């Protein structure tokens with residue numbers, strides 16, 4: 001797998017594209033319009049510049065990585081890819097339509113189509129294609145260049161050789177740690193993480209504690225790198241809401257029900273750090 005496509009260059013797509021390009025792969029990134037493409041390109045450039053400033057990457061290597069990345073708004077440019085990783089917005093209809101489009105344009109019969117969805121059933125995306133056995137979940141964590149984990153999610157239709165191929169790419173080429181998850185709501189990590197993040201929002205919403213105290217509690221009491229309210233902002237509140245809705249719709253478990261405050265924040269356009277404002281309002 002040398003030729004990689006990434007669909008969506010928001011927070012995760014740009015991070016995944018950066019990881020793949022740094023690993024020496026040829027990467028084409030597709031988003032829906034020039035504005036989104038420009039934002040993704042800028043995000044990757046900023047991340048690579050930061051690595052140069054911190055002495056983790058040479059300027060020459062940064063330039064080589066940037067030149068192995070191409071950006072497009074035309075999905076047909078992904079025709080020759082060996083692997084396409086879908087990282088579009090957490091919306092089932094958008095993702096199904098991306099998979100149907102990929103099925104129509106990606107030509108190699110052994111190509112793999114992967115989804116970075118946080119919560120949605122992989123089998124539904126598989127069924128949007130004529131090759132459901134070639135569809136798998138590759139769930140990276142945010143920020144993708146930093147977090148080691150990739151959850152490999154097999155649907156009931158995924159072929160074993162597809163699972164082996166993406167695991168070996170994630171571990172041997174991208175340098176990630178993998179775990180195997182079944183195609184169940186929230187897979188492994190988010191099944192555990194979502195109730196925690198939503199509980200923090202409920203605690204804040206109830207007036208029981210301030211944002212700062214909730215976060216300071218988990219950072220200083222449990223050695224988390226950031227507290228849950230900052231983490232909600234990092235993930236993106238629109239994405240957090242979509243994940244909660246999706247897992248709650250399937251499980252009916254009240255632990256996954258989105259708090260009203262979360263919906264209102266999204267209604268207001270406060271989508272977290274990426275939008276400059278979420279629960280916190282100190283993002284420059």
Ligand SMILES: CCCCCCCC(=O)CC(=O)SCCNC(=O)CCNC(=O)[C@H](O)C(C)(C)COP(=O)(O)OP(=O)(O)OC[C@H]1O[C@@H](n2cnc3c(N)ncnc32)[C@H](O)[C@@H]1OP(=O)(O)O
Nearest residue numbers: 047054118141142143145146194197198225226235240243
């Ligand atoms: C309710 C429903 C919700 C469910 C949501 C589920 C969403 C999903 O599907 C799954 C997920 O991804 S869940 C999120 C998982 N991520 C986390 O938990 C992040 C926790 N935070 C951290 O790791 C650090 O605070 C963090 C790394 C972010 C920042 O660390 P620091 O505070 O120490 O900041 P820095 O000193 O600036 O950075 C440390 C090192 O990391 C590098 N770095 C940071 N951000 C980066 C970025 N965006 N891109 C590339 N590199 C980045 C930074 O350069 C530095 O590297 P070193 O120089 O080697 O130390």
Ligand SMILES: NC(=O)C1=CN([C@@H]2O[C@H](COP(=O)(O)OP(=O)(O)OC[C@H]3O[C@@H](n4cnc5c(N)ncnc54)[C@H](O)[C@@H]3O)[C@@H](O)[C@H]2O)C=CC1
Nearest residue numbers: 008009010011012013031036087088089090117118142235
């Ligand atoms: N934000 C997070 O912490 C994590 C998110 N994820 C998952 O990754 C996926 C992307 O999330 P983010 O990058 O955070 O979202 P984001 O909102 O930052 O970016 C989504 C991108 O998808 C693009 N997009 C929408 N429709 C598209 C289409 N039809 N074709 C191509 N691009 C399209 C948007 O223009 C946008 O640039 C979601 O499935 C999310 O659940 C997975 C792990 C962590």
